[in-house]
Amino acid sequence: MKSRAFVPEKLDVAALAHDDASLSGEWPAASLQRLADSAAPEAPASGWPALQWSLHGETRQPKGGKAQIWLHLTASGQVALTCQRCLKPVHEDIDIDRWIRFVDTEAEAAALDVDSDDDVLALPRHLDARELIEDExxxxxxxxxxHEACPEPLAHVDDLPVAEADERPNPFAKLAALKRGGSA
Structure with missing residues (x-):
């Protein structure tokens, strides 16, 4: 029997699981557009290391039940996001190790997903594994x-310049003067 060639952008998950096959590779981070959009402006995704990923299909036969199709997804990489304290790039390592069970229908997936710790999806004819990996x-x-500790000290409130008082009079001061019976 000749082995099948699997393509991540048009993956036959059922065949991958039936063959107990694996698929792996790496992609430039910039090729995953939605992930690249999260990059810090000073550290674009084109400068990130390549993202590593692997998929392994498996068929499980529970006692007294029908065969189940499972996909083991792993991925790892490093991204540079904007630190919310100092607004400088912060490098974050991302590691994913997830099992996904595939079932026949969306309704069955929704019902099982509520009670399961594992992810449950409806089995598509062809899965875009690249999109699934990017989602994860x-x-x-x-x-x-x-950052755990920002590279530059943060400015304290006392160090910030104080805004000059507005030249306009306070409207509530005028109202208080009117209430006292004086003129504004």
């Missing part, structure tokens, strides 16, 4: 990226 990388990004 985006979900793994920190919500608030920041």
């Amino acid at each position: 990388l985006l979900l793994a990004l920190p919500l608030v990226p920041r």
Whole structure:
């Protein structure tokens, strides 16, 4: 039997699992547009190291049930995001190790996903694994990226320049004068 060639952008997950096959590679970070859009302006994705990924399909046969299709996804890389404290680039390592179970319908996936710790998806005819990996990388990004200790000291409130008082009179001062019976 000749082995099949699998392409990540048009992956037959059922065949990958049936063959107990694996697929791996690396992509330039800049080729994943949505991930590249999260880059700090001073550290664009074109300067990031390549992202490593691997997929392994597996068929599991539970006792008394029908065969289950599983996909083991791993990915890792380093991204540069904007630190929310000092607004300088902060390098974050991202590592993903996830099992995904595939079922026949969206309704079945929704029902099982509620009760399961694993991700459950409806089995597509062809899966764009590149898009799935990018989705998982985006979900793994920190919500608030920041350095453990910022490279430059942060400005204290006391060090910030004080704004000059407005030349306009305070409208509430006029109102208070009117209430006291005086003129404005």
